[in-house]
Amino acid sequence: MLAELSVALWRGTREGRYETYRVPQRESQTVLDIVTFVQRHIDPTLSYRFACRVGVCGSCAMTVNGRPRWTCRTHVAKVAGSGRLQIGPLQNLPVIKDLATDMQPFFEKWQQAQGVFAPSKTRHDTIEQIRPDSAARRAADAAIECINCGVCHAACDTVRWNPDYVGPAPLNRAWTLVNDVRDAGNRARLQAVSGTGGCHSCHSHQSCQELCPQTLNPTASIAALKRRTAAAYLKGEITV
């Protein structure tokens, strides 16, 4: 007979409760496997979000035993050592239903931080030559593998208590673009991340870098942005 795991899943929207389900345990089982089992075999009304199942798309992040995680790459054996598994929606975002959150506020903050590439050339210009070992490219490479999963946003204390704060992922993205020599939007970007709710609101608690599934370090990117914007402010390139 298969061993069973007792799993508590959030049901509802902002108001709701955790309901407990019995799910058979399997070898190499992920948290997403658990959620999928419940929806396909126990309660088809359970709502959650996923796409690729292999840690690329960033769709399936949820709160697992109190911590935000990408559920498709989180093994049950890693997080349910005590035999307890509680799965809820990501924190710091509105809940649509059950385990699915509304990511719109998260992506609006990417726009707010000017986390969008601003081209400096047209298709008729020659392609920019970029040395992979240049300091700027190394800095961009260190931060560029973000999959927009929202784990850092959900993990951040400052996001929770300061609604103006744009958060770790948009600032991390802004830092990659600041180091992209092809980008033409840096003055506006540095200006955008220097105001209220920008990079200087970060308290460097480092929850983002501790929980980032891609092992990125948004805290380091934000610290670098603080230095870069301070220098730009002192040179008069940006204002407050």
Place this chain on the structure above:
Amino acid sequence: MNVRLYVWQRATAALMLPLVLVHIAVIFYATQRGFSAAEILSRTRGSIAWACFYGLFVAAAAIHAAIGVRNVLSEWSPLKDRSAGLFAILFGLALLGFGARAVTAVVLG
């Protein structure tokens, strides 16, 4: 917090670092030597150097602490940024006033 407040807070912190070390060293020196209040005041009164030292210390501390209090209020209290900023200015001015009074007492007497 914005970049202007950030620069002011970091600059005053950098300024206070050596001042705090000297201040602590002075405390140790005075207590180790067993100086009385009168002996300490006889060294500080009329001293332009101590007036500058502690005057700078008080100004830096007032700015640094006021920015910190503004952040705490805007993040943890129902006050909006503007109200928190106003309260922080008053707090900084109070620190400056109390500090200036203490420096004056020690240096002028």
